[in-house]
Structures are given as C-alpha cells and as structure tokens.
Amino acid sequence: MTGAIFLRRNPLIAQTQEQTVSTGDTPFVPIEKIVSLCKRRGFVYPNSEIYGGVSGIYDFGPLGVELRNNIRRFWWWSMVQTNDNIVGIEGSIITHPRVWEASGHVENFVDRLVDCKNCKRRFRYDHLPEENVRQNKCPVCGGELTEPRKFNLMMETYIGMLEGERMKTYLRGEASQNIYLDYDNVLKSSRMAIPFGICQIGKAFRNEVTPGNFLFRQREFEQWDLQFFVHPSQMQQWFDYWKERRFEWYKSIINHKDRLRFRAHGPDELAHYAKQAFDIEYQTVLGWQEWEGIHWRQDWDLSRHSDYSGQDLSYTDPETKERYIPWIVETSGGVDRTFLNLLLDAYEEEPPSGKGKEGRTVLRLNPMFAPVKVAVLPLQKNKEELVTTAKELHNKLRRLMVSQYDDVANIGRRYRRQDEIGTPFCVTIDFTTLADQTVTVRDRDSMSQIRLHMNEVPAYLLERVR
Ligand code: GAP
Numbered sequence: 001m002t003g004a005i006f007l008r009r010n011p012l013i014a015q016t017q018e019q020t021v022s023t024g025d026t027p028f029v030p031i032e033k034i035v036s037l038c039k040r041r042g043f044v045y046p047n048s049e050i051y052g053g054v055s056g057i058y059d060f061g062p063l064g065v066e067l068r069n070n071i072r073r074f075w076w077w078s079m080v081q082t083n084d085n086i087v088g089i090e091g092s093i094i095t096h097p098r099v100w101e102a103s104g105h106v107e108n109f110v111d112r113l114v115d116c117k118n119c120k121r122r123f124r125y126d127h128l129p130e131e132n133v134r135q136n137k138c139p140v141c142g143g144e145l146t147e148p149r150k151f152n153l154m155m156e157t158y159i160g161m162l163e164g165e166r167m168k169t170y171l172r173g174e175a176s177q178n179i180y181l182d183y184d185n186v187l188k189s190s191r192m193a194i195p196f197g198i199c200q201i202g203k204a205f206r207n208e209v210t211p212g213n214f215l216f217r218q219r220e221f222e223q224w225d226l227q228f229f230v231h232p233s234q235m236q237q238w239f240d241y242w243k244e245r246r247f248e249w250y251k252s253i254i255n256h257k258d259r260l261r262f263r264a265h266g267p268d269e270l271a272h273y274a275k276q277a278f279d280i281e282y283q284t285v286l287g288w289q290e291w292e293g294i295h296w297r298q299d300w301d302l303s304r305h306s307d308y309s310g311q312d313l314s315y316t317d318p319e320t321k322e323r324y325i326p327w328i329v330e331t332s333g334g335v336d337r338t339f340l341n342l343l344l345d346a347y348e349e350e351p352p353s354g355k356g357k358e359g360r361t362v363l364r365l366n367p368m369f370a371p372v373k374v375a376v377l378p379l380q381k382n383k384e385e386l387v388t389t390a391k392e393l394h395n396k397l398r399r400l401m402v403s404q405y406d407d408v409a410n411i412g413r414r415y416r417r418q419d420e421i422g423t424p425f426c427v428t429i430d431f432t433t434l435a436d437q438t439v440t441v442r443d444r445d446s447m448s449q450i451r452l453h454m455n456e457v458p459a460y461l462l463e464r465v466r
Pocket of ligand 1 (some may be wrong): 173208
C-alpha cells in the first residue's frame with residue numbers, strides 16, 4: 001500500500017472552502033462543522049481509525065445508520081412502491097469479470113492525474129482550474145506539473161483459493177450493471193412490459209484518485225439507480241420526464257430550494273456510455289456539485305451485454321411483434337451525497353435569542369429523515385414518579401418510532417442535545433403530568449410547546465414524522 005491511500009488533506013478542498021464560505025443570505029456551512037458533529041454525535045466515523053484510517057472510506061454510527069435507512073426508505077417508497085411500472089432488485093457486488101469488459105469500464109473508466117514536481121501533491125486533471133492547466137502550474141505552490149497519466153478506477157479482487165484456479169474480477173464500479181444483467185430475468189418473472197423500470201440501491205467501489213470532502217468523494221459508497229427501459233422513439237419523452245421528476249424529488253427534501261440546479265454535460269465530459277447527460281447539482285461550501293446524474297444511455301448497455309455474452313437481450317413487443325434493443329434512461333444518485341447534502345442543508349447555528357439566553361445548534365431535517373423522532377424527558381431524574389411515567393411513555397413510543405429516553409442534565413441542555421441531532425419533538429413529563437396525565441410536546445424548529453394528554457401523543461407524533 002502506498003501513502004496515498006491513507007488520510008490526507010486535499011489542498012484543493014481547503015482552497016475551495018475558504019473561497020465560498022459565505023455568499024447569499026444564509027452562509028454555507030463549513031464541512032468541518034459537519035465532520036465534527038458527525039463524529040461527536042455518532043453519525044459517521046473514519047474507517048479503521050485506530051490504525052490511522054483509510055482515506056475515502058467511512059463507517060456509520062448509531063444515528064448515521066438511522067438517517068441512512070430513512071433516506072433509502074424514502075427513495076425506495078417514491079421510486080418503487082408508488083410506481084406501477086417499476087420494480088426493485090438487489091444485485092451482488094462481485095460479478096463475472098466479462099461484465100466490466102462489456103460495460104466499457106476496463107477500457108474507459110479512467111481518471112487522468114498529475115503530480116506537482118515541487119510539492120508532490122496530486123490532482124485530478126479534470127478538476128484543475130483552467131488557468132493552471134494552461135500554465136501547467138500547481139494550484140497550491142505554483143510548481144511545474146507532470147504530464148497527465150491515466151488511472152483505471154476499478155477495484156480488483158480475486159475469486160477462488162488455488163493458484164491457477166483464481167479468477168481476477170472487480171468490485172462493481174457502478175451499481176447499475178446488475179440491472180442490465182438481471183433485466184431479462186425481471187422481464188420474464190415480473191410480467192413487466194416496456195416502458196418499465198428497475199431500481200436498485202447498492203454499494204459501488206472506485207479507486208478515486210483524490211477522495212475527499214468527507215462523504216462527497218469516497219472509494220466505497222452507495223448509489224441509487226433507476227434504469228428505465230423504453231422504445232427508442234419514446235426516449236426523449238421519458239428522458240425529459242425523469243429529469244423533471246428527479247429534480248422535483250430533490251427539491252422536496254431540502255430547505256434551501258434555490259441551491260438546486262441542472263447542469264448539462266459538455267461533449268468532452270460525457271461518460272463512455274452516455275450520449276447526453278444532465279447533473280442535478282446542489283450548492284454548498286464546495287461550490288455547485290453533482291448530486292445525481294440523468295444519463296441517456298441509449299442501447300449501449302444491452303447491446304454490449306448481448307454481444308459479449310452471446311445472449312440476445314432484444315425485446316419483442318407483445319402487440320406489434322416489433323423486435324428491438326430497448327433504450328435506457330438512467331437516474332443515478334448517491335446515498336452518501338444525499339446524507340451529506342441533507343446535513344449541510346439542515347445545519348444551523350442560532351445565536352442567543354436574548355440576554356441570558358443560550359444559542360443553539362439545530363439540524364432542521366425533515367422529520368421523516370430525522371434519526372430520532374422523539375425524546376422523552378422526565379423534568380427531574382430524582383423524582384421516581386416522573387421517571388417511571390417517562391419510561392412507560394418511551395416504551396410505548398419506541399414500538400412505533402425511534403424514541404430516546406434522556407434524564408441526564410437540566411431540561412434546557414437536553415433540548416439542545418436533541419436539537420443538535422435533529423429530533424423534531426421532545427416530550428416532557430412534569431409535575432402537572434402526575435396530576436392530569438398531560439405532557440408538554442416541544443417542537444424543534446419553533447421551540448414552541450403545547451400540552452397534550454399522554455394518550456394523544458402517539459397519534460400526534462406519527463402524523464408528523466412519517
Ligand atoms: N451508473 C452511473 C454512474 O455511476 P456517476 O455519475 O458516476 O454515474 C452516480 O455516479 C452518482 O453516484 C453521483 O451522482 C454521486 O451522487 C454518486 N457518486 C459517484 N462517485 C462517488 C464517490 N466517489 N463518492 C460518493 N458518491 C459518489
């Protein structure tokens with residue numbers, strides 16, 4: 001292993017962050033604040049940290065895994081469960097190596113990189129500012145850059161025990177390939193007819209030259225894909241349809257709606273499989289960056305897999321009997337980028353609202369994504385009746401949603417702790433509860449409180465957190 005794979009700060013990142021820390025009316029949140037919150041509160045940890053870590057690979061902690069599951073669940077619900085002509089699969093990470101020859105990844109899935117002869121920093125050639133490319137100068141120290149060299153991003157692995165019988169293959173470089181491999185099986189086993197789509201959420205692996213910006217560019221990450229199979233004459237119509245729908249989907253899950261836009265790919269940046277592509281981009285402290293790609297894959301994938309496997313993957317229209325290779329609209333986004341963008345979008349540091357008042361950090365996450373939906377808090381922990389009642393309510397609520405019981409520190413501190421992780425509601429058991437069975441329900445965003453009978457709390461919360 002070379003030093004390059006261990007945790008290393010990308011100098012370009014530091015530069016970008018300084019340049020874009022504050023524009024418009026709400027300042028962008030520095031990535032460092034999210035990294036620190038994630039570690040401190042158990043959302044994300046560096047992978048194998050006790051051994052010094054591996055750059056571009058992360059683990060998700062107790063709150064992170066809840067947030068991830070909520071994100072995945074909402075995508076699956078809106079793409080698979082609510083569309084009659086879409087089904088889901090879960091394919092394997094390792095496939096036959098010929099898959100990656102057919103897909104074009106072995107030959108074409110490359111990044112060009114350059115090194116600075118002076119400071120020895122390494123850059124992706126296509127990420128260099130134009131000025132530095134023209135002058136062949138390092139963007140950090142001004143030193144001379146080497147000629148660009150090509151690196152394949154596929155991660156190799158081996159199947160089999162014995163020398164001679166071992167087969168070299170790859171961890172999948174894009175999750176979507178399983179969908180093309182299973183396309184024919186799905187067609188035959190699910191009574192689908194074109195136009196129809198197949199969805200999948202799954203891990204992908206890339207030997208990124210410059211991983212960095214926390215979860216933004218990793219070596220192991222998770223993608224969600226829709227591959228939508230159409231008749232060639234309907235390609236434009238479905239491409240436009242999915243482009244708009246996916247844009248609206250992202251818009252519906254963020255607070256800063258003005259930070260979302262489309263960007264068309266220029267001819268020189270199109271992936272080898274795409275004839276046309278648009279990125280849905282989100283603006284953060286890192287500038288405008290891709291969140292999801294909408295790709296016009298045409299017949300590239302099914303034609304190539306037909307040629308390489310010898311299996312005819314053409315489709316016969318049941319009514320017209322026309323035979324053709326279906327064209328594909330792909331919408332491919334990142335679970336990890338969604339995770340990061342939602343945190344960047346939701347994070348706010350509020351100053352104290354008056355004299356003697358404390359400020360707070362609050363994650364204004366949509367309640368359906370919040371890792372903890374409700375915190376149940378006895379006003380004092382040394383009053384047994386308060387504690388017993390709070391635990392009873394917590395036990396009732398945890399069967400319906402993620403509920404946390406907390407009796408450590410004063411009530412203000414406990415509210416702040418929940419605000420920081422985005423818990424939309426706190427329920428407090430106080431002395432009035434013991435008299436009339438009512439509790440206070442505090443709203444994270446407005447900090448306003450209402451009193452409800454304990455029996456009404458589950459329905460009240462369920463209506464607001466689902
Ligand atoms: N099948 C098409 C495909 O893989 P892509 O634009 O390379 O297209 C799709 O990737 C999405 O996957 C991106 O929009 C991004 O959200 C996510 N993604 C790609 N590379 C990533 C990385 N190194 N780390 C985290 N997410 C990544």
